[in-house]
Amino acid sequence: LAKTTQPISMDSYEGQEVNITCSHNNIATNDYITWYQQFPSQGPRFIIQGYKTKVTNEVASLFIPADRKSSTLSLPRVSLSDTAVYYCLVAMYSSASKIIFGSGTRLSIRP
Amino acid sequence: GAGVSQSPSNKVTEKGKDVELRCDPISGHTALYWYRQSLGQGLEFLIYFQGNSAPDKSGLPSDRFSAERTGGSVSTLTIQRTQQEDSAVYLCARGGETGNYGYTFGSGTRLTVV
Numbered sequence A: 001l002a003k004t005t006q007p008i009s010m011d012s013y014e015g016q017e018v019n020i021t022c023s024h025n026n027i028a029t030n031d032y033i034t035w036y037q038q039f040p041s042q043g044p045r046f047i048i049q050g051y052k053t054k055v056t057n058e059v060a061s062l063f064i065p066a067d068r069k070s071s072t073l074s075l076p077r078v079s080l081s082d083t084a085v086y087y088c089l090v091a092m093y094s095s096a097s098k099i100i101f102g103s104g105t106r107l108s109i110r111p
Numbered sequence B: 001g002a003g004v005s006q007s008p009s010n011k012v013t014e015k016g017k018d019v020e021l022r023c024d025p026i027s028g029h030t031a032l033y034w035y036r037q038s039l040g041q042g043l044e045f046l047i048y049f050q051g052n053s054a055p056d057k058s059g060l061p062s063d064r065f066s067a068e069r070t071g072g073s074v075s076t077l078t079i080q081r082t083q084q085e086d087s088a089v090y091l092c093a094r095g096g097e098t099g100n101y102g103y104t105f106g107s108g109t110r111l112t113v114v
Helices: none
Strands: A009-013 A018-023 A031-038 A045-050 A053-056 A061-064 A070-075 A084-092 A105-110 B005-007 B010-013 B019-024 B031-037 B044-050 B053-056 B065-069 B075-079 B088-094 B109-113
Touching (some): A031 A070, A045 A070, A070 A084, B005 B088, B019 B109, B044 B065
Antiparallel strands (some): A018 A070, A031 A084, A053 A061, A084 A105, B019 B075, B031 B044, B065 B075
């Protein structure tokens, strides 16, 4: 199981771009990288997923270098509502398996 | 979250009582997961199902915890002789199929043992 390491917390301001980096040095060939967002009193919500290079959707971008040993979630022009815990997850999705979440990054956005 | 229903949403029980928590993944996803989240903490893996079988039960905290899944759909997590340290939010998720981009979580059951 690939272990992930993320900063425990980050602070930023409204309108700024926020980049959260996750390290996963022992990622396996078949592993995908997925990021989740969790608000208080809610279950985690899927944000974005990628295998290599760059992925972009309406919410965020995900940058993955060639060696895939890390990934960076980029949130453009954050707002107060982006205050949440963000989890980086590395897992193989070809079949069900034991999926372990890391501690996540607590992102606080200030006015 | 949409598509995964958990019940009850809140449960207060007395220490020593048994509780059952229910998860309905709505659609017929093969994989179903249970996690536990204590206040201010990360997600603790409990168990996952592939169909009706649970290949890995090592995440269950003690033998007071058990889970089953019938018909490849609804799952029940049972906690016997509840203790105060069992108080947490219990989350269920579906997913894990090829090409399925991510897991869908329910809103959880908040269990309080008094």
